[in-house]
Amino acid sequence: MSELVEVRNLTKVYDKKKTALQNLNLTITRGKIIGLLGPNGSGKTTLIKILNGLLNPTEGEVLINGNKPGPASKAHVSYLPERTYFQNSMKVRELIEYFTDFYEDFRPERAREMLASLNINENDRIKTLSKGTREKVQLILVMSREADLYILDEPIAGVDPAARDYIIRTIITNYNENATVLLSTHLISDIENILDEVIFIKEGHLVLQSTVEDIRMIQGKSVDSYFREVFAC
Amino acid sequence: MAWNLDSDRPIYAQLLERIQMQIVAGIYQPGEKIPSVRELAADAGVNPNTMQKALSELERSGLVITQRTSGRVVTEDLEMIKETRNQLAKEQIDEFMKRMRNLGFEKEDIIALLKNETGGELS
Numbered sequence: 041m042s043e044l045v046e047v048r049n050l051t052k053v054y055d056k057k058k059t060a061l062q063n064l065n066l067t068i069t070r071g072k073i074i075g076l077l078g079p080n081g082s083g084k085t086t087l088i089k090i091l092n093g094l095l096n097p098t099e100g101e102v103l104i105n106g107n108k109p110g111p112a113s114k115a116h117v118s119y120l121p122e123r124t125y126f127q128n129s130m131k132v133r134e135l136i137e138y139f140t141d142f143y144e145d146f147r148p149e150r151a152r153e154m155l156a157s158l159n160i161n162e163n164d165r166i167k168t169l170s171k172g173t174r175e176k177v178q179l180i181l182v183m184s185r186e187a188d189l190y191i192l193d194e195p196i197a198g199v200d201p202a203a204r205d206y207i208i209r210t211i212i213t214n215y216n217e218n219a220t221v222l223l224s225t226h227l228i229s230d231i232e233n234i235l236d237e238v239i240f241i242k243e244g245h246l247v248l249q250s251t252v253e254d255i256r257m258i259q260g261k262s263v264d265s266y267f268r269e270v271f272a273c
Numbered sequence: 274m275a276w277n278l279d280s281d282r283p284i285y286a287q288l289l290e291r292i293q294m295q296i297v298a299g300i301y302q303p304g305e306k307i308p309s310v311r312e313l314a315a316d317a318g319v320n321p322n323t324m325q326k327a328l329s330e331l332e333r334s335g336l337v338i339t340q341r342t343s344g345r346v347v348t349e350d351l352e353m354i355k356e357t358r359n360q361l362a363k364e365q366i367d368e369f370m371k372r373m374r375n376l377g378f379e380k381e382d383i384i385a386l387l388k389n390e391t392g393g394e395l396s
Contacts, residue, residue: 073320209315217321233284233319253283253323262280 044070044189044220045091049100052086052244060086061244063100070188071217073234075263076224078241079271084224085122087241088193091222092119104189115144118187122194124174128167132160132177139181151184154210172199179207183214190215192223196230204230229264238263240270276317284319288327291317296336296347297358307337307345 045068052061061083068074078084089095091102093109104113126135132155139146155162158176166174175198182190195211196204204227212234215221225231232238232252240247247270252263259266278287292313295301307328308316314324328345331337335353339345348354373383 071322205318208318212315212318212321213311229280232280233278233317233323234314236320236322252320253285256281256283260281264280 044068044105045222046103047087047100048102050087050090050097050102051099052083052090052095053098059244061090064241064244064246066239066246066249068189068220068222070220072236073211073215073221074223075228075231075235075238076222076241077226077228077238077263077267078224078247079226081243082241083244084241085193086244088119088191088222088224091191092117116188118143118182118185118190120179120182120190120192120195124166124178126166126174126178129165131163131165132169133162135166135177135181136162139184143185145186146181147184147186150214151180154180154184158206172203175199176203176207179210183210186216186219188219190219190221190223192221194225195223196225196227201230208234228267229262232263235263240267242271276319278317278319285323285326285330288317288319288324289330292327292331293336293357293361297354297361301347303347303349303351303354305347306343307347309344 045066047064047066047068050061050064051059053059064083064087076084076087086095090097091104091109093114101108104117107113130138136148136151139151140148152162155177158173158180160169160173160177166177169177175195179192179195182192190211192211196207199207208231211221211223223231235252237249237251238255239249255261255263255266261269276288276291278284292301292307301307307313310321310325310328313328314321317324328337332339332345334357335350336348336357337345338348370380370383378386
């Protein structure tokens with residue numbers, strides 16, 4: 041029962057002509073922080089959207105805890121999309137209530153604690169927050185669920201280095217030992233120290249799935265340098 | 274990141290060295306409790322499993338001991354801490370000697386230079 045996610049022969053073709061994923065096979069186990077890495081257009085977001093049931097596979101399947109994406113899997117997957125989806129007119133407090141209503145595993149006290157530590161006022165409206173603060177609020181909400189799988193699409197892309205450190209700490213301190221965090225990014229050097237494993241994908245194919253320590257030991261270089269080598273243009 | 278890790282060496286080895294250094298330097302005193310894996314990992318900005326691995330290795334060497342009631346503590350075996358300290362010093366000296374030789378200095382030259390630097394206190 042340690043296999044959390046199974047991706048089997050997964051293919052996704054858009055409009056019958058654009059192949060985003062081609063015969064992808066992957067296994068993701070519990071208790072890991074995993075980086076999903078690949079250049080722009082390699083299929084990262086497509087894979088993430090399929091895992092979240094937002095897109096249907098053209099062929100093959102994905103299983104989360106043995107379930108196809110749907111209500112049963114979504115109850116245990118906490119997803120941070122690339123873009124924020126909050127209603128601008130909502131207050132932070134209303135978002136917390138919304139999440140409390142929506143997700144059985146949401147822990148409002150945990151969210152409140154983190155918001156307070158960042159001096160984010162619960163009575164502020166989303167539209168009055170800076171882009172970086174909005175992203176932090178969203179990550180706090182996502183990480184305040186007791187999920188089995190956290191899927192974070194580009195969690196650190198739009199924020200300054202200090203906020204990145206905060207986000208990284210938030211990820212480390214908030215996932216539980218049986219849960220897995222799958223995150224996509226192209227800011228590898230900022231995040232590689234917190235990863236157990238990396239998955240490299242290129243043009244919809246799996247290039248490599250390895251532990252970070254193995255890459256450093258075998259290649260004698262950082263994941264960031266190795267990525268630049270594998271994906272050199 | 275607060276711990277300033279090299280990007281081309283395994284992280285776990287660097288964590289190990291760093292904690293060893295802190296014990297030897299007395300930042301963690303003999304018998305003192307060491308923060309939890311989660312806290313240390315957050316502080317270092319590293320994966321908790323990697324930090325766990327480093328601490329397990331320290332446990333195996335005996336420098337750190339797990340107590341059922343109070344978590345992980347630094348050993349109270351002062352002899353062992355001293356030995357670790359000497360070992361780390363030896364590594365530094367070996368590295369220094371290697372670099373000096375790369376600069377073209379012989380052992381005698383190096384000793385003379387050191388004496389000069391320290392006002393002749395070395396003998």
